[in-house]
Amino acid sequence: MPELYVNVSFSYGDFEVLKNAEFSARKGELVSIIGPNGSGKSTLLKCIAGILKPRGRISYDDVDLVNLRPKERAKIVSYVPQSSFPEFSFTVEEFVELGTYATGGDVEEALRMVGLERKRKELITRLSGGEYQLALIARALAQGSDVMLLDEPTSHLDINHTKEIMDLLTRLKDEKLIIAVLHDLNLALNYSDYIVIIKKGIVVWKGKTQELPLEVIEEVYGIKPRFLESNGVRVVLP
Numbered sequence: 001m002p003e004l005y006v007n008v009s010f011s012y013g014d015f016e017v018l019k020n021a022e023f024s025a026r027k028g029e030l031v032s033i034i035g036p037n038g039s040g041k042s043t044l045l046k047c048i049a050g051i052l053k054p055r056g057r058i059s060y061d062d063v064d065l066v067n068l069r070p071k072e073r074a075k076i077v078s079y080v081p082q083s084s085f086p087e088f089s090f091t092v093e094e095f096v097e098l099g100t101y102a103t104g105g106d107v108e109e110a111l112r113m114v115g116l117e118r119k120r121k122e123l124i125t126r127l128s129g130g131e132y133q134l135a136l137i138a139r140a141l142a143q144g145s146d147v148m149l150l151d152e153p154t155s156h157l158d159i160n161h162t163k164e165i166m167d168l169l170t171r172l173k174d175e176k177l178i179i180a181v182l183h184d185l186n187l188a189l190n191y192s193d194y195i196v197i198i199k200k201g202i203v204v205w206k207g208k209t210q211e212l213p214l215e216v217i218e219e220v221y222g223i224k225p226r227f228l229e230s231n232g233v234r235v236v237l238p
């Protein structure tokens, strides 16, 4: 399976946010990036997406992504930003079509995969938060890229829509590498195959989800959470 390899450093001015942040992941995996607020998770995602230019190496299937032209990179990586209220009154269909600019991807298929076919003529400003998140994912899907990056795809969503998004990502990983920044540790523990934990710009732990020692969570977040474990489901309570 094609592999994404990341080993990057990045500074905003003099402030070094990422320090040789390194991990690798393969197509077919759902990877969660977790860590305390301000640890550099969004910055790492933006580096992989090509929005920020880091020092170091990012490659997919041995293709160097850091120096790839944006249009070429868009064929490999798509990015779903943190959801905020839409600024333009596109219809759902027009909005998803934006994703096809670089790659000529398939709007119909993207709408179908997220279940928004019947809302295609609706203005995105009239969608609910959950539907808008699906539209953002559809726009990224329309790029047809192998790697999909998502920054907090379930923030502001209720448990029903959170499940819908996580189940969707679980289906999508069959044909993609999905990397999501998540704040909710329980989603990370129960949906992802692989976890990358960042603290102060350093990858302090990475590995298969079931191998994550819960003490690492104590160390990283500096608290003593309560842990419950039942039938292979692990839950962390503050």
Ligand SMILES: Nc1ncnc2c1ncn2[C@@H]1O[C@H](COP(=O)(O)OP(=O)(O)OP(=O)(O)O)[C@@H](O)[C@H]1O
Binding pocket: 012, 017, 035, 036, 037, 038, 039, 040, 041, 042, 043, 044
């Ligand atoms: N454009 C910017 N200019 C300067 N500093 C920035 C900029 N964007 C982020 N930072 C700083 O870089 C650090 C990492 O930010 P980043 O958003 O990557 O963290 P994060 O782990 O995603 O945080 P959160 O969990 O709170 O969303 C923070 O200290 C933040 O204040």
